[in-house]
Amino acid sequence: MAQQKTEKIRQQELRQPDAFQKAGADARDWLMQRQKFLAIGAGVLVLGAVGVAIASEVSKRGEEQASMALGQALTVLDRPVTGVDPVDPSATEPPFATVQARDEEVVKQLAAFRKEHGGTRSATTAALPQAKAEFRLGKNDDALASLEVFLKDAPENDALRASALEGQGYAYEAKGDYAKAITSFEAMEKADTGEYLVGMGAYHKARMLILQGKKDEAAQVLSKIPTDHPNSAAARQATERMAVLAAEGVKVPTPAPPAATATDAGQP
Incomplete structure (x- = not known):
């Protein structure tokens, strides 16, 4: 009886998966599920890439x-x-x-x-x-x-940034806030001004210093412009402004000569 019972249990156990079989089945199920997730994930990535491309194209068209x-x-x-x-004779408005x-x-x-x-x-x-x-x-x-x-x-390298900073300085100047105007003009001087506005940030700063009654400090700023930016509009205006200050009795430093270029120094 006991032997029959033992044999019955043994047969039942044989019909049941052992630990390795169960582990293998679980692993297979996990891999199958994982493959589904990977497939879904890949699909999402593809759709995401397509979405980015579409968004980029839409953005491009929008721009x-x-x-x-x-x-x-x-x-x-x-x-x-x-x-x-x-008057333009061909104007429609x-x-x-x-x-x-x-x-x-x-x-x-x-x-x-x-x-x-x-x-x-x-x-x-x-x-x-x-x-x-x-x-x-x-x-x-x-x-x-x-x-x-x-x-x-x-962008920081936008060619119009210097013009915007100049406009900002003008607006603060119109409001009588010369300190903030100086901050704008100093930022303008550091920006890529291009040939036309080169040195104008320093020139405008000197103007604000004059309006603040700091003429000696303004003269110091103005005296550096012809040296730092020779043959520029700012240099010419700075020279004229220094002449006015000198006529008012302000001690104006003599501008240092511009640094010699490689050609001036006789170098190739």
Whole structure:
């Protein structure tokens, strides 16, 4: 009886999977599940790559559309002002009655453009001409807000950054905040100004120092410009300003001669 029972149990155990079989089955199930997950994951990656490509293409098209729309919005700057600009016989729109009217339309058009195309590079660029029009209208706080957007979103190496910093300095100057204007003009001097604005950051800083009554310090700043930026517009204006200060009795340092170039030194 006991032997029969033992044999029955043994048969039952034989019919059951042993530990290795169970482990193998579990592993197989895990691998099958894993393969499903890997397949799903691969699919997600593929879909993700496709999604990125689509998003990139949509973004590219959005930027292209925004760029064209900005060009259209900026045509308002080409419309002449009666008595100021020559009349274009081929113009399809009437001239503006005043410069103020044109600036008001510039602000209106560009504000609407930026709202519609927010987040695009063109919207960032549009903030600069809008700020300049706002400044001309005497809306210094609005101009500063627009310039802040441009300076925050534009690349550090943007060719227009120096112009934006100059505009920011002008707006602070108009508000009588010469200290903040100096900060803007110092940043302008460090930016890539290009040939036209080279040295102008230092020149504007000197102007602010004069307005603060710090004429001796201003003379020091001005005296370095012809040396650091010879033959530039800033150097010529600095020389003229130093002559005025000297006439007022301010002791103006003699500018050091510009550093000799390799050609001047007789080097190849």
